[in-house]
Amino acid sequence: xxxxxxxxxxxxxxxxxxxxxxxxxxxxxxxxxxxxxxxxxxxxxxxxxxxxxxxxxxxxxxxxxxxxxxxxxxxxxxxxxxxxxxxxxxxxxxxxxxxxxxxxxxxxxxxxxxxxxxxxxxxxxxxxxxxxxxxx
Numbered sequence: 001x002x003x004x005x006x007x008x009x010x011x012x013x014x015x016x017x018x019x020x021x022x023x024x025x026x027x028x029x030x031x032x033x034x035x036x037x038x039x040x041x042x043x044x045x046x047x048x049x050x051x052x053x054x055x056x057x058x059x060x061x062x063x064x065x066x067x068x069x070x071x072x073x074x075x076x077x078x079x080x081x082x083x084x085x086x087x088x089x090x091x092x093x094x095x096x097x098x099x100x101x102x103x104x105x106x107x108x109x110x111x112x113x114x115x116x117x118x119x120x121x122x123x124x125x126x127x128x129x130x131x132x133x134x135x136x
Contacts, residue, residue, distance in 0.1 A: 004051055004052070005052060006052065006053065007054070008085055009054070009083070010124070011058070011073075012125075013074070013127075015042060019033075019056075021102075022044045022124070024102075025099060026099075028045055028047070029046075030044055031045055031050075031053055039058045039061060043056075044056065059077055059082075059126075077127050080128060080129040082128070084129040084130070084131065085129075086130075087130060087132045087133070088134075088135050090134075092119070092120060092134035093110055096109065096110050096132070104122045104124070105123040106120075106121075107121035107123060108122075117134070118134040119132060
């Protein structure tokens with residue numbers, strides 16, 4: 001039996017800003033772009049890795065949420081405390097410089113962690129925390 005991670009979900013509060021970040025800055029390919037009324041779901045992923053994708057989705061659209069719950073979710077997203085994700089690269093310093101040059105909000109510069117990982121962190125346009133590990 002083979003089990004893989006097929007989709008991870010991250011909220012977006014501005015579809016065009018998210019698309020610009022994941023497509024133009026990170027270099028992900030757009031795999032699907034679906035709209036419904038004034039909502040938009042965008043599926044992106046690394047080129048050549050068709051089996052793994054991120055679905056950028058509108059947050060807190062579940063009709064079962066109260067206005068207070070919806071507000072809480074949006075507050076958590078804005079603080080970067082809702083849905084973090086970790087990516088990996090074979091050139092952490094190069095990717096970090098590309099992200100900084102593109103204006104991404106830096107949370108942590110590349111550093112060797114005590115637990116054996118070299119990583120950095122930044123926020124996407126919605127505020128989601130994106131950590132990046134150096135592949136060894």
